[in-house]
Amino acid sequence: MSNLFVRMNTDRSETPASLENMFAGSTSTSCWLIGGGPSLTEESAKIIQQTPSPRMCINLAGAGLIRPTFWTSYDPSTRFHKSIYFDAGITKFVHKRRALDLVPESSFKVCDCPNLYFFDRQRDRQFHDFLAPHHSGIVDWSDSMVQAIDILYRLGFRTLFLVGCEMRVQPSVAQQTRAREAGVVYESGELLKDFLRRCEEKGLSVEELESVEREEQYHFAETKSLKAAASAESHYFRIAQYLRLCRRAMSLAGLRLVSVTPESRLNDYFPYLSLDEAAFEIKNETGDPAVETTDGLYRQLTDRRVDFRGPMRDFKPPVDQSRESPEPQxxxxxxxxxxxxxxxxxxxxxxxxxxxxxxxxxxxxxxxxxxxxxxx
Incomplete structure (x- = not known):
């Protein structure tokens, strides 16, 4: 069986990398999945980094707030930071078509970067077999978040906490006020493109709406035009429905998606936890580094095992006597x-x-x- 992930060289030669299920454990190991939405703040980033759970950032997500453990991108390489590519402490995953891209602000190719792995993409993935083990590539639904979910699952993670994943773009308070003056009331959950269409029907142009104070679109310093934002939100809506349609496949595969993003479109379809609740769950399962002490551990003479109610004993696996015996020696x-x-x-x-x-x-x-x- 071929490896899902490989290292590549400038001559396009490949070296297989055995990373599948590398991070799986006896319990459902968790990872933060961080998107670029405005709900991620400096305070929430601090809480996330204090938890004993790795962090997967998508594209520019986390910039200026969180240094990721894992990183993946879908867009062209020139849109991202040189320090991400060259940081050996970040495990990076990109599609093979990016292997010979130039790293921004350097003369090196993406394949020259340390701790960076490539994969084939698979476009014809169905909802019912979203996470089936027979797939030889990572899902390509033209979306970096779905790509990240598939990668993390193949690495062995089974609980993903989604932060900064609003999956929606709303008009700002000032834009909604200006629209009401024209007789248009923004409806909660409405697609931005439908809101803009109703505004234009009332004679309020997109250009006029853009002239008033705009809504913060990301937690980092970047913006899109209102039309581009409306197009992006339509994409977010489609991906949210894709994930809804994949719920049975994820359940059968043992993957648990948890939204930790207030006002996310995903909150209608997946369980929601506050940031503090998600952090508590991780620390309760893994341990809390903030309260662990080193005092006396080198001098420790007492038994630190859990107080079991009964004995615990390791056994050899049972032998299947129904199997045909091997050839005599x-x-x-x-x-x-x-x-x-x-x-x-x-x-x-x-x-x-x-x-x-x-x-x-x-x-x-x-x-x-x-x-x-x-x-x-």
Whole structure:
């Protein structure tokens, strides 16, 4: 079976990387999945970084607030930061078509970067087999967040906490006020393109709406035109519906998506936790580094095991006796060669005995004494 992730070189040669299920554990390991929405603040970023759980950032998400553990992008390489590509402490995942892109502000190719892995993309993924193990590539639905979900699942994570994933763009308070003056009331949850269409029907142009104070679109310093934002929000809406349609596939695969984003479109379809609740769940499962002490650990003489209600014992795995026994092995002594049948020999066809061989039939086992030295 070919590896899902590879390293690549400038001559396009590939080195397989065995990363699948590398981060899976006996419990449902968790990871933060961080989008670019405005709900991510300096205060919330601090809470996230204090939890013992890794962080996957998408595109420019986390810029100036969070240094990611994992990072992935869908857009052209020139849109992202040089320090992301060259930071060996960040594990990066990009599609193979980006391998020979130039890293911004450098003469190096993306494939020259440390701790960076490539994958093939797969466009024909269906909802019912969204996370099926037979897929040989990462899903390509023209969206970086869905790509990140698939990557994290293949790495072994089974609980994803989504932060900064509003999946919507709303008109600002000033724009809604100006629209009301024209007789248009913004409806909560309405698509931005539908709101702009109703404004134009009342004679209020998009250009006039853009002239008033605009809504913050990201938690970092970047904006789009109102028309571009409306187009992006239509894409967000489509992806939210895709994920809704994948809920059964995710349930069967054991993947749990949890929204930690207030006012997200995903909150209608997936469980929601506040940031403090999500942080508490992680610390309760993993441990809280903030309260762990080192005092006395090198001098520790007491038993630190959990107070179990009953005994705990490790066993060897049970042997399946129904399996067909392996072929018998030949064992030699100093004078004769013996062919000793393994268990189940009574069901095997007898073989012709060669010169110097003594065949031990099942019905003769008690009549003919055989002494075979144990190996070792």
């Amino acid at each position: 030949r064992k030699r002594d100093n004078q004769h060669e013996f062919l000793v049948e393994a268990e189940g020999f009574e069901n095997k066809k007898p073989r012709a005995a060669g010169a110097g061989q003594l065949r031990l039939q099942a019905q003769h086992m008690e009549q003919v004494p055989v002494h075979v030295k144990e190996e070792g």
